[in-house]
Structure formats: structure tokens, C-alpha cells
Amino acid sequence: MQQGNLDQFQSYSQFNSLKDFNNSMEQWLLHIKQEKLLTPSQVIAVKALSKWCAKIPGISNARICKIVASTWLNDKIGISRSTFKRAISKCVEFGLLEVHNLSRKNGSQSSNLYVFQPFTTIYDKTKQNEPPKQLNQPQYYESNTIKLNTNKRKNNPETDLAADFTSDSVPKPFKELAASFFNSAKRIEGLWTRVEIAAWKYLCDDKPQDKLETAIVSLQQAVRSLKLGKIKLSFEPYFYGVLECKFNELFLADLNNLQDE
């Protein structure tokens, strides 16, 4: 494949829109965090690369040095080229990315073309009947009927514990509130993981009290929307959207406070 204008790679995009791509990335990051697929530095690499995919969703042919340099400018936590390359290799292994080597007109190697894959692709490839964490698979709710306590895996109770068995890593106030709506330890832990990702994204990870309060308010708001029938697809992405909004407000407020000082 030859180097050229980015527009010529439009057909490689697996996403309909930037929003679609961003949603997929959130789910990939969640999956990566849960399965510990990448180190913190490697996550920075993936996030840095994803920022170079704005023109065509999920497609980037940015040069490695530019991407690496951006991690020092924007995130203040820079990574090296070697780390970036190792991160990309891992991502190719578990299916997040496809990499195509681009060549110049004379055949010599040029930069790479990075093609992000939708989150569900990995499960299609492994032909699993029931993916363990198919997060962006729409979970349709019957209109105005909240089936929050439905146990879909009655045949395997050992893998689907009740809310009482939620891990201690989930703060008690959040666990108790979530348990009144979701009788599933796995689901509550999944919700809290989303809180951690959103908090991390908006630099609120080191403020446990703010994180907890924001999580509780967001959960209340999302459940309210669910009961009012505003959520047509799945609850988790909606909850994450509320979290992002709340943490963003908090982040902007902190920013204003810093400017005032």
C-alpha cells in the first residue's frame, strides 16, 4: 500500500462517525483495564493514537514521532517510541488495531496506517457463542418495564453472584445504592469500573470523595432516566455518558479555581 492523502484510506474505516469511534474506544479501554491487557504507559500510547483519528474515524497514518511527541505535550506523561511500538504490537495481538505498512513510490517503507477495529470484532473472530463482556451489544429493555434483577444465566449461578458479593474495591455507598437497582455483583463492579475510567479521564482519580459523590449523583440520574423510559438501548453506556458530563463539569470547575488563585 502506498503513502498518500489520508482521504484515500476512508474505505478502511470501521466506524460511521467520530462518536461511534469514541464509543468503541471507551469500551476497548474498559476491556483493557478489566483484562489488564496493557500497562499504563501503553494505554497512554493507545489514547494518543486515537487522538490522531479525528479526520477519518478510526484511521490514522500519523508518524510515530508525532504521536509520541503529543503524549509529552498534552498528557504531560510522555512515552518513548519503543513503548508506543510495543503497545501497538499488543493491540494488534488482541484485535484492537490493524496495522498496514505504507510504502513510498520507490518501494521504501514510509509511515504506518493504523486501523482501529470495532469492539465486537474480537468476539466475532473467536466465534464465542456468548461473549463474556459484550459491552456495546445493545441490551434492549421492554418499554417502561425495568428488568434490572433478571438473572440471564440461571444455569450457572457460580459466575453470576448477587449484589452482596460485590468486591470491596467498590465503595460501600455506591455499592448499596447500585444494589437497590441491580442484584448482580458483576454488574455493579462493571458500573464502578466505568466510574474509575471517567474519573481517570477527567483527572479526578486522586480525589476519592469527589469521585464517589459524582458516581452516586450520576447513578441516580441514569436510573431516573431509565425509569422514565428515556434509555432505549443499554443502561451502561448511558450511565457512562452521565459520568463524563459530571466529571467534565468538575474538571472545568477545578480549572476555574486554579485560574482564580
Place this chain on the structure above:
DNA sequence: GACGCAATATGAGCGGGTAG
């Protein structure tokens, strides 16, 4: 808690190639 060891992650630097 302190220590030692092994595994893993990381960054720097090298060489091969082309463009200007």
C-alpha cells in the same frame, strides 16, 4: 517490614533506508 530474585516494562541508541 526487609531482602533477594525473576519477570516484565521501559528508553536510548544503533543501523538501514529515502528525501531534500
Place this chain on the structure above:
DNA sequence: CTACCCGCTCATATTGCGTC
């Protein structure tokens, strides 16, 4: 010649784990 791209290797730093 300089600047830039890539892949690759290797020394060092960090992390995890077992033992005392």
C-alpha cells in the same frame, strides 16, 4: 550532508513474589 522514517537490540528500571 542533514533530517526523517522504520525495525531491532540491549542496559536499566520497575514490579511481583517468595522467604525470612
